[in-house]
Amino acid sequence: MKAIAVFPGKPNSMHLAELPKPTLDAVPGGRGVLVRLVRCGVDGTDKEINAAEYGQAPEGYDFLVTGHENFGQVEAVGPNVAGLQPGDYVVATVRRPGTSIYDRIGTYDMTTDDVYFEHGINRLHGFLTEYYADDPEYIVKVPRALRDVGVLVEPLSVPEKGILQAYEIQRRLRVWRPRKAAVLGAGTVGLFATMILRLRGLEVTTFGLIPKPYLNSDLVEALGARYLSTRTTSLREAATVYGPFDLMYEATG
Amino acid sequence: MKAIAVFPGKPNSMHLAELPKPTLDAVPGGRGVLVRLVRCGVDGTDKEINAAEYGQAPEGYDFLVTGHENFGQVEAVGPNVAGLQPGDYVVATVRRPGTSIYDRIGTYDMTTDDVYFEHGINRLHGFLTEYYADDPEYIVKVPRALRDVGVLVEPLSVPEKGILQAYEIQRRLRVWRPRKAAVLGAGTVGLFATMILRLRGLEVTTFGLIPKPYLNSDLVEALGARYLSTRTTSLREAATVYGPFDLMYEATG
Numbered sequence: 285m286k287a288i289a290v291f292p293g294k295p296n297s298m299h300l301a302e303l304p305k306p307t308l309d310a311v312p313g314g315r316g317v318l319v320r321l322v323r324c325g326v327d328g329t330d331k332e333i334n335a336a337e338y339g340q341a342p343e344g345y346d347f348l349v350t351g352h353e354n355f356g357q358v359e360a361v362g363p364n365v366a367g368l369q370p371g372d373y374v375v376a377t378v379r380r381p382g383t384s385i386y387d388r389i390g391t392y393d394m395t396t397d398d399v400y401f402e403h404g405i406n407r408l409h410g411f412l413t414e415y416y417a418d419d420p421e422y423i424v425k426v427p428r429a430l431r432d433v434g435v436l437v438e439p440l441s442v443p444e445k446g447i448l449q450a451y452e453i454q455r456r457l458r459v460w461r462p463r464k465a466a467v468l469g470a471g472t473v474g475l476f477a478t479m480i481l482r483l484r485g486l487e488v489t490t491f492g493l494i495p496k497p498y499l500n501s502d503l504v505e506a507l508g509a510r511y512l513s514t515r516t517t518s519l520r521e522a523a524t525v526y527g528p529f530d531l532m533y534e535a536t537g
Numbered sequence: 538m539k540a541i542a543v544f545p546g547k548p549n550s551m552h553l554a555e556l557p558k559p560t561l562d563a564v565p566g567g568r569g570v571l572v573r574l575v576r577c578g579v580d581g582t583d584k585e586i587n588a589a590e591y592g593q594a595p596e597g598y599d600f601l602v603t604g605h606e607n608f609g610q611v612e613a614v615g616p617n618v619a620g621l622q623p624g625d626y627v628v629a630t631v632r633r634p635g636t637s638i639y640d641r642i643g644t645y646d647m648t649t650d651d652v653y654f655e656h657g658i659n660r661l662h663g664f665l666t667e668y669y670a671d672d673p674e675y676i677v678k679v680p681r682a683l684r685d686v687g688v689l690v691e692p693l694s695v696p697e698k699g700i701l702q703a704y705e706i707q708r709r710l711r712v713w714r715p716r717k718a719a720v721l722g723a724g725t726v727g728l729f730a731t732m733i734l735r736l737r738g739l740e741v742t743t744f745g746l747i748p749k750p751y752l753n754s755d756l757v758e759a760l761g762a763r764y765l766s767t768r769t770t771s772l773r774e775a776a777t778v779y780g781p782f783d784l785m786y787e788a789t790g
Binding site for chain 2: 385386389391394449452453455456457458459
């Protein structure tokens with residue numbers, strides 16, 4: 285099968301590679317899930333990997349298949365797989381367990397290991413290819429109704445994590461009930477953060493460079509948030525009028 | 538009785554003021570505790586208040602008695618005071634409750650009020666005087682054996698709070714067990730932080746400007762910590778050799 289890969293350490297080495305199609309047996313214990321890729325997002329991380337700023341090939345390979353923003357459909361499952369069946373839409377997680385205590389208790393996104401494993405980024409092939417086979421532990425089922433936007437699940441998980449951690453941190457206050465939030469940046473991540481905070485019931489003010497109206501300011505307003513251009517309103521002025529903000533999400537860069 | 542006060546807003550206005558000696562009746566419900574000041578520390582905050590950088594007089598006064606690092610001895614107690622008696626050594630808290638939810642649940646050090654109350658700093662007279670009368674709610678008993686260092690209890694509470702909050706924040710990790718800490722600065726607060734972290738069982742590296750040996754480096758080592766001068770070892774070098782640091786306490790300025 286075809287795959288899009290880089291030679292880590294070599295700038296602008298993105299190329300078409302060839303790999304054998306994986307089989308269910310690649311996963312031990314009859315727990316294999318074979319997934320056909322439907323979509324794969326490409327983002328700044330992929331650009332930086334192609335610029336050879338980081339990225340490492342899996343052991344035994346001189347190339348790394350890129351792509352981590354994945355969305356696929358189950359094609360076959362091993363005999364010991366429950367909860368997933370052919371036809372299901374799925375997203376695979378990107379980071380995989382290492383050896384630290386955080387990895388061992390299932391929070392490998394918090395790993396303290398120096399060496400870590402991320403599909404399409406570090407030591408594991410990515411999803412810019414036709415198929416992958418994996419253990420259900422690392423596969424998230426996406427409702428069929430969301431198939432048009434399922435490829436956004438992985439990037440959405442990034443601001444979801446940040447906002448969840450902010451809430452976890454503020455549990456120290458015992459009675460923290462945030463009411464107003466600011467989101468700095470109205471790109472994809474800023475839009476995600478706006479959406480998450482609106483779903484948590486907050487009044488959200490989202491800041492972008494471009495004066496409204498344009499697509500993303502329309503989307504911010506469709507989410508029930510306020511859009512402000514920093515060209516016309518400074519953060520300080522906005523905080524006086526629409527704040528104080530209990531939570532600020534930084535998504536400018 | 539005599540008191541040392543400033544005229545808030547007027548630089549270098551520190552002067553000797555006269556106030557009536559407080560009585561137990563100043564506190565309602567028979568809960569008065571009359572305390573004679575034994576010692577009062579003077580720190581950067583007092584210097585800044587004398588420079589008129591902040592500070593506000595209590596309602597009805599044009600001056601503010603300064604001093605918040607207090608240590609005293611109980612002289613008399615009202616009929617409804619339990620747990621304190623004449624002769625006890627005590628420290629009074631500095632911040633007092635306002636109106637926010639944090640004030641109402643007893644964590645007024647976390648107040649979100651714009652207007653707040655701090656003895657010797659904002660809207661309440663301080664302790665650079667001969668006596669105060671207060672409710673036992675705001676009075677901390679200090680063991681007699683600690684009377685020589687009791688005046689350090691209030692400044693010690695500052696790094697105690699910071700380190701406690703760091704631990705509270707990291708509870709989000711569920712299994713956080715810090716082993717190594719760095720303290721930046723070896724002044725009084727840096728020494729306190731070193732001591733607190735050693736008492737929590739951490740390996741501590743404390744950084745100061747001055748090459749050892751001198752008094753504070755000796756004190757750091759007496760606490761079982763490592764002293765390094767940033768003139769001879771950079772933080773980056775030290776982190777490589779003695780880190781990675783799980784917790785860093787900033788006390789440089």
